[in-house]
Amino acid sequence: DIQLTQSPSFLSASVRDRVTITCRASQGISSYLAWYQQKPGKAPKLLIYSASRLQSGVPSRFSGSGSGTVFILTINTLQPEDFATYYCQQLHSYPWTFGQGTRVEIK
């Protein structure tokens, strides 16, 4: 199975900060990666697919980059509603797997 390791697992940031979250795959997955946001008590929400494509309706302050084994989710100008947990997911091969999550909290 392909393992996804996110770093950091937790980060504390302030409104208007720029935040980056890294997702590392245990083997190359081309651009077959998605990012999701999950707020407490809510279902996950798709943010990014194909490593860098923004899902319709997602604010442009979210962006994704990377290919192969290293991927980055960037949130520019962090907003109060962005405090949540973020997960990466690979869809390169079965079984589809998720990273362990990165919790973004208010400093």
Add this chain to the structure above:
Amino acid sequence: EVHLVESGGGLVQRGGSLRLSCAASGFTFTNFAMSWVRQAPGKGLEWVSSVSGDGGTTYYPDSMRGRFAISSDSSKKTVYLQILSLRVEDTAIYYCAKLGRIFGVHDYWGQGTLVTVSS
């Protein structure tokens, strides 16, 4: 607007079985595959199973093969997940999710249904 509503969760004894349902609306049901993804309390996301839009093809990770069975009924626009021989470690919120045009990307999610397995 895509809408996914799960039901069927609850408190079950270890060894019991359960069938979860997910009613879908807002898209052409047979054009898209569907998944179940679970989340144990305080833990991350785990893919459980997927089914093709026509219901003819199912997908499971090896860890879920055998006790989990996904199916769909296009006439009811509903996806099901049967879970047999429930274990305490199956306790989780079970989310139904629609797969997008890129197979593997979960573009819409339901609110989830909680399954609690007691010992």
